[in-house]
Every structure is written in C-alpha cells, then in structure tokens.
Amino acid sequence: MPAIELHGVEKRFGPVTAVGGVTLRVADSEFVSILGPSGCGKTTLLRLVAGFESPTAGTIRVGDRLVNDVRAGVFVPPRERRMGMVFQSYALWPHMTVFENVAYPLRMKRVSAPERHRSVTDVLQTLGLGHMAARHPAELSGGEQQRVALARALVSNPDILLLDEPLSNLDAALREAMRFEIRELQRRFGSTVLYVTHDQAEALAMSDRVAVMRAGELVQVGSPTEIYDHPVNRFVASFVGLVNFLPVLLVDETRLEPDWTGRIRLRGLPAEHAPIECTLPRRPDRPEFVLVVRPEHVRIEPGAQGWPGSVIRTAYGGEREDVWVRIGPHEIRVRRDARDHRIRAGDTVGVRVAHGWFLPPETHRAR
C-alpha cells in the first residue's frame, strides 16, 4: 500500500492555479523529492498533503485512510495525519526555548511530562542539540535552527515527514553534511519522506525518486538517473543539470545491441563534414532528432577527428574545466578534467559525443 497517494489534486487560489491535477504515489519508506523552480507550487502541494490547505479537486490518501476527497466532502485535519513537517521558514516560536519548541507537538497531544522529557532529550541528542536545549531560536545559527525544526518534526515519531526546502539557508558544507544526516535519520526511522527543493543536486543525491514540477504540474517522475539521463523534455533536461541541445541527422547505424550506436551529422554544417559515432539507449524514432548531451559527455581534442570546432572561451573550475566550442552555427559546452592538457580560446578542436539522449525535432527551438 502506498504511504501517500494523490489523485487529480488541484488547488486554486482565485484565478491562480497553484497545483493543477497532480497524481503521485509515494511508497512506504520511500524518499521522494519535489523539484521545481520558484512559484511552481511545491509548498502548496506539501501543505495540501499536511492538511494545512484544502484541495479544490481530487483525493489524497495517507496509508489506507482517505484524508481528502473534495467531491465527498472528506477533510481530515493535520493533527490526525501522523505527519511531521519542517516549514520553509522553520516557523520556530521565538519566545520558547529549543526544548519547549521541540516539546510543543507532544504537549498538544497531551503526552505526560516525564515521557515528553524523555522523547525531547532523545531527539535533541540524536541531532547534536543536547547542549542547546535552554537557548532561544534567536541565539542559534541558521543551521542550528534548521535542526531544531527537524527535531520538532521528528519528536512524535511520525510515519511521514514533509520537508520544505529545509537546507536552503545553510552554507554549502553544512548543506551537504545535512543531506546525509537527513537521509540517515530517514533510514533509521523508516519514515516516508516528501522533500521539497529547487536544488537539483540535492534532489539527485538524496532521493529514491524525483518528481519534477513546473507550473503546478508534475512533468516527470523517476529515479535520479532516469531524470538525469532520460529527461522527457527540454525543461527537465535543462532544470536538472547543464545540457546541450543539438539538431542532428542520422546517417547510418553501426551497432544495434546492447545500446544503439549510429553515425550522426550536425545540422547547419557543410554537407561534407564527417559524421560522428554516438551511442544512445535506444534507436531514435526518426532520422532527424535533437541530441541531448551533458557537457561531461562531450570529448574535445586539438586536431582530432570529429565535428570541427573552435574554442570560444574556457573557465577553470578546480578539478574541472568548462570549454565553450563553436561548431558552425552552434555553441556547445564541454566539461573536462582540468588535469588534461590545457585548451585555449582560439584552438581548433575535433568534437565527439560519447553518448546522449534524444528528443523529437519540434521540441528544439533556436537559441
């Protein structure tokens, strides 16, 4: 049985459709991220699941319980949904100490004082906050406040955790450490997590599945590798990582198994230029398609065979180097190991594509 099941869930605020007909199943103990740009409806979706908003259409189930059914007029209030939520702004009570903030949900449930004390002390220890129990939120760093909010969500041992951009206010190092910490807590408690973020690296690193959201709708739901390697459209491809879109023409096929390999020509180059060999997970449906290729899958070498390109600019990035290459009317971004011999603006290079993905030609728009 799925832990959370949304069917045709819609939320309108007057003329604004914040969530437009979302259907999603989250399995028990699964970690699913909702990934999308600002304003696409992520927080609204999470608040609908929590019960802080009522949908204008659709049904929501939590376990075997129907918690929302717009037609039948069913609405189960948040406190009966057995969920913990970390809000985008943390929403800690400034007048309460760390201990009191974390104890609050238990007080609401009329848990006895000794038991409350034990549970709160436990969760504060787990999150490394034991020595801060007596402080107020204003006396904590952003990262510490974030952990208090997490402790408050975890203290009543909820089946489901709803986390709304919980790491967005942290510095890069702490953000990465907290990714592992949250994932570890989720495994230990066996919780089901719905995790909202606009950070693609976070979604890819943490999730069992990622649901990519745009303008109130889920455009693709899949494992991190499916989303990254086989995006369904331009939006997903460009939102989840860096990408090049190249209009190409299939010349012939050189291998069909296990992966499809063919020789392809780049459109807009003189007809006599040599086609390159490229591997795709399956044969494209049509000879004309848009090659979707990540910068790290493009190879360039001075004077080597391949599509003829000239280097426009380079950017050194520590362990890697980004290189922009012009090939006829196209510009392509390449990411390579910075320890390889340096390439400089003006160099002539041969461009090859190790492997990629494809989209139908009509989804390609000229830059």
Ligand SMILES: Nc1ncnc2c1ncn2[C@@H]1O[C@H](COP(=O)(O)OP(=O)(O)OP(=O)(O)O)[C@@H](O)[C@H]1O
């Ligand atoms: N209470 C409300 N009344 C009217 N419009 C709202 C309300 N809440 C949200 N919206 C609108 O619904 C849309 C989705 O908002 P939401 O907060 O869910 O986006 P989000 O994806 O969480 O964005 P962000 O990444 O910036 O947090 C936005 O256009 C927003 O202005």
Ligand SMILES: [Mg+2]
């Ligand atoms: Mg939000």
